[in-house]
Amino acid sequence: MDLVRLVEEKILSVVERIFAVLDGKTNYHSFELRLKKELDGLGCDLLEYVIEALKQKVEEDAKQDPNWKRVRKDDRKELLTLFGPIVYHRSYYRHRESKEYAYLVDKQIGVTPHMRVGVTLKAELAEASTGMSYEAATIHASKDNPVLKVSRQTVALCVKEFNPKIEPLPQAKRRVSELYIEADEDHIKVKGRKGAQARLVYVHEGIEDYPRRRLKRVKYFTSVREKPEELWWRVLDYLEANYELSSIKRIYLSGDGALWIRQGIEYIPGAIFIVDRFHLAKYILMATAHAPELRKPVYWGIKSLNKQKVLAHLDEALKRAEEQPRQKRIIDTIKYVEHNWDGIENAVKNPHVSCSAEGHVSHILAARLSSRPMAWSLQGAEKMANMRVAKANGESISKQYLEVKTPTPIVVEIKDVIHKELKRLKQIKILGKGYHNNIPLFSSGSNPTIIALKAINKQSAV
Structure with a gap:
């Protein structure tokens, strides 16, 4: 046919x-x-x-x-x-x-x-x-x-x-004075394992308030199976391809202080680490839940960059703790402050730098990967994380x-067939003048509806 x-x-x-x-x-x-x-x-x-x-x-x-x-x-x-x-x-x-x-x-x-x-x-x-x-x-x-x-x-x-596509190189590199990198992870259940981390890193140029508050020129990255250094190399490749690094005065890397996040400083030139205030506040609240009167002095110590005063108040909270689980939480907070004091200092010195990584992880990764009582295969979790990040980057998954x-198409020379069919299409006016009589409904009776349709059809065929 x-x-x-x-x-x-x-x-x-x-x-x-x-x-x-x-x-x-x-x-x-x-x-x-x-x-x-x-x-x-x-x-x-x-x-x-x-x-x-x-x-x-x-x-x-x-x-x-x-x-x-x-x-x-x-x-x-x-x-x-x-x-x-x-x-x-x-x-x-x-x-x-x-x-x-x-x-x-x-x-x-x-x-x-x-x-x-x-x-x-x-x-x-x-x-x-x-x-x-x-x-x-x-x-x-x-x-x-x-x-x-x-x-x-x-x-x-x-x-x-699903496999992510290779990003094309931009035609020109952007020149900015500051860049912001934020990172956090989602903890997911994996079949046959204790669990895994779905890491999220995103780069942006700051926050714009119009037409609504959002990150400016944000780009998301994720990984599940690859090593942290491989993820950071990808981030660095993106920065080198899209920005004139020599024009950037400061790169801020914000996160909760996890080892894999702090590793980013080793790969991103000139980056300084800033501790995520949300996680810092969570640790302080956890350590002073039984002694809330110590909470404000701890924050004053942080604001004045007095590490010894902060640790002294936390030691006081430890002395007042009676239950072993509470003591452990306070010890964890003390370790967190000691290991991330440089990030705490940088956060105080750069109050304009904020971090919303927790919310982004929740919206982009956790909403599909860890919000349901189910376990993933490592491959399935990685592919799903890649697709969620692709959508966050404004890309169509199906496209x-x-x-x-889809393989690169082989050129098929069927021009003669195409030209023949096009010629036939020009000769045949489907539902046009002289053709409508072939339709049984057109040739039957003089129903008012049919008369009207014939009139419309003749006009459209002209």
Whole structure:
């Protein structure tokens, strides 16, 4: 069946159903459901048509290439697409030199061995899974077409196939006087392990208040399986590619003082560490819960940069503590202050530097990775973290998924076929002058609705 005839038949079927609605023979909602089904069917037919045309071309090319030898022909393939299931047949080839076996048309359209779900549908499932469970994602994808229902395991595999795209280099580097880097981590459950950290680092140029308060030119990074130094190297690569580092007077690195965060100072040139005030306040509150009158003196000691006074007040809190768990919490606070005093001093000296890493981790990572009572595989957690960060960076997961998964198309020379079909389209005026009489509804009776539609149709055909 040629392309024009394929489309014609579907359109005529839809037009007749439109007239049935206008004549009151069927209701609007039934028509809407039927229209969705018809258009999905047309989508499947067109996909099969395109694959058949590509198959004919690549097989013709294979005949001209002595290295490819056909082993089998007409092997059946079923594939679930965004429109529904499609079926096509293709030939199996063997390359004489490389000994490779391949379905050439499958390579052309990006179908891998044993693939049952098309790449575009996989991309939609992966996108949906970033904001809901795997089960909810498959329900979401099939809400308008039940045949698109897949298993949770299929959605999990779609997630694991996601790979972040390589960032293009900017045309020009930015010149700024200050940069801000903030970091924190989410603690996630991992199957067969005690747990893992999903680390989050983001770089920005400060806070802008208009049209709403937000970080200026923020860029997010995450890691689960890679070492901290590998993450910091990626951050440094981004800085070197996007900024004139020689123009930057100060880079602030804010965090809770975790070892992996403080390591960033070793990789980011000129960075100074600033302790996150939220975590510092949490430690002080924990240490003085039983002696709240000591809390203000501790803060005065911090404000005056008097480390000994701060430790003296914390020692007093330790003496007043009776329970061992409380004593342990106070000792942890003392260690925290001693190990991060440089960051505390820098926070006091630079009061304009704030840190919202805790909130960003909660919104970007924890909302999907640790807010539910479930355990992840390391690979699944890493892929999901990458997708959540990609969305936070303003990127489309489905588009990025397709860019990475879809092979570079081979140029298919079917110009003669295309020109022939375009010529036919110009000659045939679908539903146009002299054509509407082929539609049964147009040729039947003189119903007022039909008379009006004929008049409209004639005007549109002019």
